[in-house]
Amino acid sequence: MLVDLTDDGARQARLDAAFLLASFSSGRVVGLSATGPMLDTYRSVGAETMRYQTMRADMLRGVEQAGTQALSEACGRHGAPADYSHLLAEQDPGWALATHGMASDIILPGLPGAPSDLPVLMASAAEYALVNAGRPMLVVPPQARLSKIDTALVAWNGRREAARAVSDALPLLKRAKRVILLVVIGGKGLWQHGDGELLRWLGTHGVRATLTVEESSSVAGCLLQKTQQESADLLVAGGYGHSRLGELMTGGTTRTLLHNTPVPLLISH
Template structure:
């Protein structure tokens, strides 16, 4: 199965250009259609007793909103104008917050590209709220593209494998990219106990991938925090894409104690595909 519909958030953040470029690369590579999303946010009615000022406020808010919609549409059109004249593309406007809009529209897409956590953001959330909400509620994988990063569909892909349900879902969701990759490395970070079982699980994953025409290599790392190990190996192996399960344990536990998802989302310098 290939990706046939790519949903990309058009929010004006520092990573928008990289996100759009990645979405276009996927569309070209898989012959997919592109859907650009503008989420208007929740519009509040002005206080009816405010008189003339209420009308002025409503008019200004409507004008600002229309400018945002027009600017997003122009950005989308400019991105696909050349050399992608034949690229199927449409712009959807949803009167909702970005996270909710991505989750609901994303159910009719194959891959969602939300705004990533911005550098320097010290909020306690594991990732930008809209990306987190889309990951947990759309039932589709999300691809986080940091500002300045480039997605090459035929790059070396690093897969983090811990045998969990989210990890299994992520590998399945990433199959179209794994099939095109120049190399695939499955990384198992073995703990103090159960190392043989963890390695056996990695070997079984390689067999499953082989049945889908994907040749992969297994690398077992002993000790260390999984997130930090995956980030280090991504650099050492010059991988262009990192694939992992999102929230292998409860979100509250990761918020309080930290976790692999939190580390990857905040520090990955390459595109990161997550599934839950």
């Protein structure tokens, strides 16, 4: 379980979720602290170089200590012994999440922040990792918990990304008391979603799901509204089924869910 240790207000929630996931599978939690690229000064600068190197070493030591402490406290809250380690990377956060995420089972990224915080065509670290890591991602907002999943809401549109997300979420869906498969029909009308086959497949894995069909011009809006109406504890969706560039420009379904989910969101690309 690769966890972004950025202190963004949701770090404790996603660390708790990571240790809970690890307990389900005797897994290991790896906390990632990405500092961003750090420049090396020329040796010929002399005293300035020594001063910079000292400041850099102090900063890295502080990041290392803060990350290790956050992991230790989360392990203590979990109440059971767990295997964990801390990874310090002098890399861009998105790049670090993607590259180290490739060797992980799941990525728990930092909050993507408000879309207005980024230039229109720039992806957040979470968005970059989602597209490039090839691993499922669990976005955990502040105050959210995975300890109890009474209701899981699954977004289904018959696309590859949605199928990948459902498969990746299967261990959590098995723990849910109720699973709702939601198909959102837009302006083009009803089409073949393969939902019958998916319901049967879920049944073979011990997941009894019910199908709900809603009509809405906004898929993301409908999903978020349904999440609230059903008091869902988990939202599952495929990410970037359409052009990622288009979503970055217009703020599509994936971006809206990443930035606004009120519950843990398991998303795959």
